[in-house]
Amino acid sequence: MAVLLQLASTTAMSITSEEREFFIALGERITCLRKEHGITQTQQAERLGVSPQPSKPMCPVSGGFR
Numbered sequence: 001m002a003v004l005l006q007l008a009s010t011t012a013m014s015i016t017s018e019e020r021e022f023f024i025a026l027g028e029r030i031t032c033l034r035k036e037h038g039i040t041q042t043q044q045a046e047r048l049g050v051s052p053q054p055s056k057p058m059c060p061v062s063g064g065f066r
Contacts, residue, residue, distance in 0.1 A: 015023075034044055045052040 034041070039047075042052050
């Protein structure tokens, strides 16, 4: 089953369930490492040179909001 991934540029692309699981695991790993090092999401965004994102996605993900 493919899931649509909504990018900031409003371009949607289809990803497989396997790819979705990979990105979820990656996000969980990043969260774990960030917390181990005592870094907030805002601090992480500043270090990466990006704007902090809202805690919930702006679009539905596989039938609902996370």
